[in-house]
Amino acid sequence: MLNVATQYAIQGTTAKGIAASVERGVTEGELAPGDALPPVRRLADELGVSPGTVATAYKELRGRGLVVTRGRGGTVVAEAPSVASRRPPRVPEGLVDLASGLPDPAFLPVLRPPAEVRPVYGSHRAAPRLAALEELTRAWFRRDGVPAERVTFAHGALDCVARILSVELRPGDAVAVEDPGFHHLLDLVPALGLRTVPVAVDGEGVTPDALRAALRAGVRAVVLSPRAQTPTGASFSAARRDELGALLGGFPDVLVVEDHYFAGFDGPPVPTLGALGPARWAQVRTVSKRLGVDLRWAGLAGDEVTLARHDGRMLMTSGWISHLLQETVVGLLSDPEVIRLVARGEAAYAERRGALIGALGARGVRAAGAEGLNVWVPVRDESAVVNGLRTHGWWVAAGARFRIAAPPAVRITAATLLPEAAERLAADFAGVLGDAQATYGG
Incomplete structure (x- = not known):
């Protein structure tokens, strides 16, 4: 059943004005997800x-990506x-x-910026990367x-992926993403005016099978994680990597972007x-999960064309990553x-994930989380x-x-x-599952 937006009055006399009014309503919370907009002819009148x-x-x-059309559902x-990322509620x-x-x-680690940085004349646009960090x-x-x-x-994985997709694709192009997947990426793709095609994990x-269907449906890019996939913790086996690679080999024009955020x-x-x-490929690696969230830096490898387009756009905007x-x-x-x-952290995370998955399994609750920081638990x-x-303090x-x-599922950070x-x-x-089963009739 649709929610009907009866309290918010859409305004405007031009297409841009009307669109801006709707966006304002969404941003300010006056229009909620699922709210129905008026039919075209009624709003026109x-x-x-x-x-x-x-x-x-x-x-x-x-x-x-602000609205969707559901046939007769309007x-x-x-x-x-796509005007805002799906932020988590406050704890x-x-x-x-x-x-x-x-x-x-x-x-x-405790972050210790360099003790001495000499001033430079002008900008770093001519030499944006430190040779030592490149090596x-x-x-x-x-x-x-x-x-x-x-x-x-x-400046990080999302910064990198956004720049690559924006220079490679056009509004309306389709991008295959993992489902379930990284929530910020699920918001980023429609925010760029692109269509999201979910692929199972x-x-x-x-x-x-899911990737094959997406490729045949005409996706222009694929974004996936080779290790510690968010939120399930899945990681490529060599056999799976080879099978996916063979599939992608039949679609050489499709851009393959790997977010290797948990690279060791x-x-x-x-x-x-x-x-x-x-x-056509790019792999981005970040250090925020390994070294700290303040390190907004990512390394990127890829084919010559993809990297050139990425750097060309970056030089026009932020220019370079701070040399500090x-x-x-x-x-x-x-x-x-x-x-x-x-x-030592990775060993501790493995122990903690394993302890939680084992304790849940001993009580008949299935959970996934082979790598990474989280455990994914399917629920009804x-x-x-x-x-x-x-109610139990968690x-x-x-x-x-x-x-x-x-x-449906819940994600538990076991770190x-x-x-x-x-x-x-x-x-x-x-105990909660037992209570829910009794409440909702099994």
Whole structure:
């Protein structure tokens, strides 16, 4: 059943004015997801404009991801309007926060910016990247077999992906994204005026059947994660990587973007599509989960055309990544003690995820989370579980933020959850599920 927007009066005498009025209503919360906009002819009569003017306004809003059209159901505000990212609700006071998706600060290094930075004449546009960080970045990619003759930098994964998609695609083009997936990416794609095509994920990442269907449907780009996929923790096996690579080989014009946000600094190589050298590809690696959220830096490898277009757009806007930041990252990546600290963190995260998954499994609750910081737990009613756990002092994330067509679930950040606490949480979780089953009739 649609919600009818009866309180907000849309205004405007031009298509742009009407579209701006609707956007204002969404931004200010007067128009909520699912609210129905007036039919074209009725709004045209109310505003004293032609139906074509209203239709043009609605078309612009659809192209920007603010509204969707549901046939006879009319035009409604999108579930995740692209004027703002789907921010998590505030953690209620007194609850244990297991919804953040953030690492344990105990395994993050203390950031020490360089003690001395000489002033420069002019800008860094002629030499935007520090040679020392370029070499460290190349080595980081090469450890996983990713070609790294050409690398560049960005302000983070989303900054990088947004720039690549905006220079490569045109409004209305389709992009395949993981479902469930990274919630900020699910908001970013429609915000760029692009269409989102969800592809299913299992324990080894994107499924071949789902990717095949998306490619045949005409997607122009694919964005996926080779390791610790958000929110399920899935990671490519070598076999899955090869199967996906073979599929993509039949579509050489499709841009393949890998968000390798959880790339390690040590350990065995991780299978990635970048190592197969697709015709059009880019892989972005960030350090915020390993070294701290203040390090808004990303390394990017890819084909020559993609990197050139990325850098061309960047030079026209922000220009370069702060050399202060680059010097800081060089120092951290060159510090053996920092690398050991990160390795201890990864071992702790594996232990904590395993403890929670095991404790839930012992109570008949299935959960996923092979790698990363989170555990993904399928449920029937997200709200019932979130609110039920809240009464026991736990705060977890409803899965609706992370999915499009995927079944409901909740995401639990296990990064700071010690094994003894995992037992208590699992017992409470099973109890909440039992209460919900009794309440909703099994």
